Amino acid sequence: MNRRSTLRLGTALLAAALAGPPLVSSALAADMIFSSGALAPVQEAQKMRTVILKDYKGKVTFLPDEPPALLTRLKAEMQGGARVTSLIGGNDGDLAVLAAGGVLAPVDDVAASLASRGFAPDLLAMGKLGTDKQMYIPWMQATYFMVANRKALPYLPAGADINALTFEQLRAWGEAAQKATGKRVVGFPAGPNGLMHRFFQGFLLPSYTGGVVTTFKSAEAEKAWTEFAALWKTVTPNSTSINFMQESLLSEDVWIGFDHVARLLNALEQKPNDFVAFPAPSGPKGRGWMPVVVGLGIMKDAPDAAGAKDLISYLTTDTTQLVTAREVGFFPTVRATLPPDLSPGLKMAVAAIQGTGQAKDSLAAMLPSGLGAKGGEFNKAFLDTFQRIVLRGEPVKDVLARQGETVQRIMTEANAPCWKPDPASTGVCQVK
């Protein structure tokens, strides 16, 4: 409490400087304010305002922000007592932070009234964030996959099936392309705003170790990091500046890149004939992949809770969900079949995502959950491991031992149980 009260003025002032909610609130007092960490890139925000929300009858102002800025702003609204936002959109991890900070009101009544929408049960369960109340309504889902320039295809190792690639084959592919062109053409989004940590948590480690937290310093994890460091030799050094892979793919700085669908789609849409999309590679334990859930939550003591509920209802209708998929590449969370007239780029994305989920060796790794405010620190633990092992070449075993302690401390402080693919735990998830 003490710390919170000290923070109050500072964060409120910071938020005012960053986002200017007081100005917005006075100018648009009549509108329901929808703050979102999802669809924050300008083009997506524009599509949200001009297409997806076009047929909504109520008055709504869509205020997107990069997630860290959004979290700061919403906490400041909460602590400063001046609520502006009614509806909050964000990915599972960000909503977990907000729920832990007491910013979200439960939405069990909304879930009950929208039962006929047919939400995917596991997504709805994730929306409880480990509590017995529904904290958010699943809004959109997505995942990560890889995109390659067709120019890279000739270097694909003999016998490799691009839709069932292994990490070993990806490395061989990168090496062959480098040998032929003299350029390192593989790319990962390891820039400051990139989503590299999700690659480790949802793809690399599950594929090699079958877990994330419990297996953090296992022999399999050592192998994963050692082989990833070898793969990194074929990766462009610009990767530590890449935030959105689509830009690097379009500029041909990268020929073979990994990222979130929303950060690949522009490349596929703009030049569908130049690119192929395919599932991320598999390791000894399967094809690890991370489904992403974006949810809608209602601010505690929201100025317009009724308006927020009404907009949730609108955003989860079949029609709106399909429009959303078509416009921004996030897929329905409700029962809805994608229409056949999708654009070629979106079709490629859908095929890659379905190929991932339906692969024989598919191994879904959930977004970290139950970490509350510790989510950022948890991501940092993985990025630090990457920086030490891959960028600085420190000994793998030592780094994993040291970072393993950090991960354990975070789990203990957050009192978080294991999530899939780690086996369910009684009590705090333990690094073995």
Add this chain to the structure above:
Amino acid sequence: MRGRALPYLLVAPAVIFLTVLFFVPLVQTIALAFQTSNGTGFGNFVRMADDLNFHDAVVNTFRFVGLAVPLQLAAAMGMAMMLRHLGRGRDMVLWIWTIPLGLSDLAAGLIWLAMLNDRGYLASLLFHLGLVAEPQSWLTYETPIALFVAVVIAEFWRATAIVVVILVAGLQLVPKEYAEAASVFGASPWRIFTRITLPLMKPSIQSALILRTVLAFEAFAVVIAIGGRNFPVLVSEAYNWQNFNQEPAVAAAYAVVVMVLSLVATVVWLRVLRTPEEQRA
């Protein structure tokens, strides 16, 4: 009575403004930096110092300040002296030199990023001249020296003008008669510069150095635009802890370190470049 209160009334808005928006957050930041989950203490500073980027951030910050500030001072001194010998067009030259002052830090950083990155103007130029076979990456973690040089160049370009302005103002207060008298006695121009001009300019050099050193310790936007995470400095680490790691207390610890460094630098310049009472104009 009213007349006596008037000056205080007139300065009141500025005092209130600075108290509310500067002093209060300052005290809160310091308090926050010493607050840990179990009471008060140095926990946040331990976490800060224990982080793998802390060492790099300290080294980078000091190298950056140590190179950029002397370069800027020397260049600005030269520019101010040259300006003295211009007749017509002097104002135009000064105006052109100070253009970078009108730009935001971030814009300046982005301009240099556009010039220096591997698809930038410089790379394209070298490529078209046939000096390089393919675009080179200079701004990555694999090329730390080039990256450092690029950051210093950008900061040099952006912030030398403010030093020039201060020194030009100081130079105008130095009477020309002293130099003329010295040259009558046969002093060389270099001797005049080192023995007469420089000592007389000490107060303005001091102001310029304090301003530049403090701002260089706080360099952020230019560094982040060009270096990103590849070139951590103290302030960018504070930003990372607040923004990405969502740990305001560790960010506050960084802020306190930067503040202490700035204070120390200020005291050092005040002492080293003190003008004795009897020499003051």
